Amino acid sequence: MSFRQKTAKYFSNHAETSENHIDPTLQTHYYKTTRDKGLSLLENHFNNNESYHINAISKGHGEISATIIKGKKAFVVATVIMVRPYQTAIDFSVTTESVLPFDLGYSTKIIQQLYQQVNKELPIINNTNRR
Numbered sequence: 196m197s198f199r200q201k202t203a204k205y206f207s208n209h210a211e212t213s214e215n216h217i218d219p220t221l222q223t224h225y226y227k228t229t230r231d232k233g234l235s236l237l238e239n240h241f242n243n244n245e246s247y248h249i250n251a252i253s254k255g256h257g258e259i260s261a262t263i264i265k266g267k268k269a270f271v272v273a274t275v276i277m278v279r280p281y282q283t284a285i286d287f288s289v290t291t292e293s294v295l296p297f298d299l300g301y302s303t304k305i306i307q308q309l310y311q312q313v314n315k316e317l318p319i320i321n322n323t324n325r326r
Contacts, residue, residue, distance in 0.1 A: 206297040206299075207302070208295075208297055209302055210303040210306055211289070212286045212287050218303070220306070220310075223284050224284070224314070225278070225320040226285060226313070227281050227283075228283050229281065230276065231254075233257075233283045234252070234254060234259065234275050236316050237259050238259060240309075240313075241259065241261045245265065246263055246265040247261045247262070247263060247264070247271070248261060248264050256274075257274060257276055258272060258273065258275070259272070259273045259275075267292075267298070268293075269305060270290045271289050271305065272287070273285065273286070274288075285310075287306045287309055287310075289306055290302065
């Protein structure tokens with residue numbers, strides 16, 4: 196990552212994952228599971244964590260939206276897409292609510308924590324094994 200990209204990461208109030216993201220921690224993660232199991236896992240995680248409040252669940256679209264209500268406020272959207280049988284992609288988008296137009300990397304940290312939690316529960320598929 197260039198200096199400009201590192202600076203932009205800290206001086207923004209939004210972070211999201213993508214297939215070919217410059218930051219390796221914000222690249223889409225693939226898991227050996229079904230879409231329903233992935234959605235269920237995220238739903239349980241948000242329900243069992245008092246910091247989160249689920250706003251909506253769209254099983255048809257494979258999305259869950261939640262709000263972080265303890266500490267710094269943020270809005271989280273998790274998208275679960277089944278690419279192939281037992282190959283499911285999970286992406287996150289986090290926007291921090293603050294008076295300032297930046298969050299000093301807080302939204303990126305939330306995504307990293309969510310991926311760590313999912314990695315404990317589901318078998319991850321490495322990029323080299325995906326193709």
